[in-house]
Amino acid sequence: MANTKEVRKQIASIKGTQKITSAMEMVAASKMKKTQDNMLKGRPYSLKIKDVISHIASANSEYPHPFYEERSAKKACFIVVSSDKGLCGGLNINLFKQVIAKSAELHEQGIESCFALIGSKAPGFFKSVGAQVVGVAEKLGDKPNPEDLIGLTKVVLDMHKNGDIDQAYLCSNSFVNTMTQQPNVDQLIPLAPAEQDESIPTQWDYIYEPEAKELLDGLLTRYIESLVYQAVVENNACEQAAKMIAMKSATDNAGDLIKELELLYNNVRQAAITQELSEIVGGAAAV
Amino acid sequence: MSTIKINIVSSNEEIYSGEATMVYATGSLGELGIAPGHTPLLTGLAAGPVRVQNGSEEEAFFCSGGFLEIQPDLVTVLSDTAERADSLDEAEAIKAKESAEQDLANKDATLDYAKAAAQLAEAVARLKTIQKLRKNQ
Numbered sequence: 001m002a003n004t005k006e007v008r009k010q011i012a013s014i015k016g017t018q019k020i021t022s023a024m025e026m027v028a029a030s031k032m033k034k035t036q037d038n039m040l041k042g043r044p045y046s047l048k049i050k051d052v053i054s055h056i057a058s059a060n061s062e063y064p065h066p067f068y069e070e071r072s073a074k075k076a077c078f079i080v081v082s083s084d085k086g087l088c089g090g091l092n093i094n095l096f097k098q099v100i101a102k103s104a105e106l107h108e109q110g111i112e113s114c115f116a117l118i119g120s121k122a123p124g125f126f127k128s129v130g131a132q133v134v135g136v137a138e139k140l141g142d143k144p145n146p147e148d149l150i151g152l153t154k155v156v157l158d159m160h161k162n163g164d165i166d167q168a169y170l171c172s173n174s175f176v177n178t179m180t181q182q183p184n185v186d187q188l189i190p191l192a193p194a195e196q197d198e199s200i201p202t203q204w205d206y207i208y209e210p211e212a213k214e215l216l217d218g219l220l221t222r223y224i225e226s227l228v229y230q231a232v233v234e235n236n237a238c239e240q241a242a243k244m245i246a247m248k249s250a251t252d253n254a255g256d257l258i259k260e261l262e263l264l265y266n267n268v269r270q271a272a273i274t275q276e277l278s279e280i281v282g283g284a285a286a287v
Numbered sequence: 288m289s290t291i292k293i294n295i296v297s298s299n300e301e302i303y304s305g306e307a308t309m310v311y312a313t314g315s316l317g318e319l320g321i322a323p324g325h326t327p328l329l330t331g332l333a334a335g336p337v338r339v340q341n342g343s344e345e346e347a348f349f350c351s352g353g354f355l356e357i358q359p360d361l362v363t364v365l366s367d368t369a370e371r372a373d374s375l376d377e378a379e380a381i382k383a384k385e386s387a388e389q390d391l392a393n394k395d396a397t398l399d400y401a402k403a404a405a406q407l408a409e410a411v412a413r414l415k416t417i418q419k420l421r422k423n424q
Contacts, residue, residue, distance in 0.1 A: 044301040048294055048363050052329075052356045059327070093410045100403045113398060117387070129403040135383040146298040146368050151379030158380065209316045209330035218331065219354055222365065226298050233299075 004272065007265040011258055018254035024087070025247035031142055032178070032240035038143060039175065039233045046226045053223060056216065057193070059205045066161070067191045067220050073166040075112045077134065077156050078103065079188065080126070081172035081231050082119035083239040084139055089246040091173060091238060092121045095183040099171045102185045114165065116156050118149070118232060134159065142236060146229045153225050160189055172231035173238040179245065181238040188224060291323040293339055295348055297366040302348055309340040310362050312355055319355070321362055328357040337364055 078099055082092045103113040116135040117123050123136050135155040140148050159165045168189040173181040208215055290306040310321040313335030332353045339346045353366040 038299070041300045042298060044294070044304075045296040045298045045365065048296050049365055052354070052363055052365065055327075055356065055358065056329070090411065090414045093407060093414065096403075097407045097411070100400065100407060103398065104400050107398075107400065116383075123387075125406070129399050129406065131398045131403075133387045135380075136387040137383055138386065147379070150371075150376055151381070151383035154376050154380040155383050204327060206327045206329040209314060209328065212329075215329055215331060215354070219329075219365075222298075222354070222367075229298055
């Protein structure tokens, strides 16, 4: 039977762990608020740029952009958004599972995959399974800068321009609510045809300053960058929510363990006292 | 006095949204003055101020570049958060590639689906076990 000192030590160590997890829970809860704000702040830009693009679609633009072009696909690139830190339950694993499933599906159609990875967790996983990684952006922190993602997005867009890849997918978690995060794999390139704005009459075109091609290039690049940025800030909100839940259940588990161990401790203590008493009684009887 | 709607947004926040009688901006080909009813126009923005006049009030915002869309009743400024130049973008792209190659020697490796599936299955099983343990308590 365990002795009291051992059990006491175990209780103390679990209490220490519990303190840490409950502190982490509170940190995640306060960060979650901030990351959610960030997520909402970025929305106007993506909505506005989408508006502009739909205006362009309804204008008689003379220049069809390659991002809309359906090519016969030979290779696809997955942009995978993961968290920088662990301890957030199944958040990353669930996403990777979907990515791998999609990649396997494409593989059967004869389409190879390569990966552009955001966050520190994705490179660890995809390198260990021997995936071809074309770009990595990690350690973006809780408040990522849109500039930090320019490089990675450019790598993917350049590959598309050079014909190295024909499709691009954006894989990230979307924030449903604090308890639920939904892993998504969305097609980025070819872009879904922009909806035409019904309120604007057709048969007109913009004055382009300078060239239409140059402007559309820049605008669509910005659009894709904004989609990637949105995915990253949304994934951040998901990470904090998942972390909060994970840490909450860890704290609860530690509480349960401590309760059990305290029961054991009392049992052991009681047994020791009883034994001592019976020894004394036995000793007295012998004298 | 007629007004035109103006929205100024950057990718991490909404900067301004409101009505204006006149908007001044620095286009990539020169200064622009936009009055309500302007013809549709799409242009790049150079780094510089965007001034919004509403009656006698005037507000100014700095844009480090971006795009400007004009519809007869609507002006949209898509501001960049930082200065952009092809050379800078290129440097960022090289950085992203380098960090991919840093601890990665298997450039032409093919994805091992079986291994990936096995690893994921294990992680999921571990999570499920934890959840189950938790329910039983």
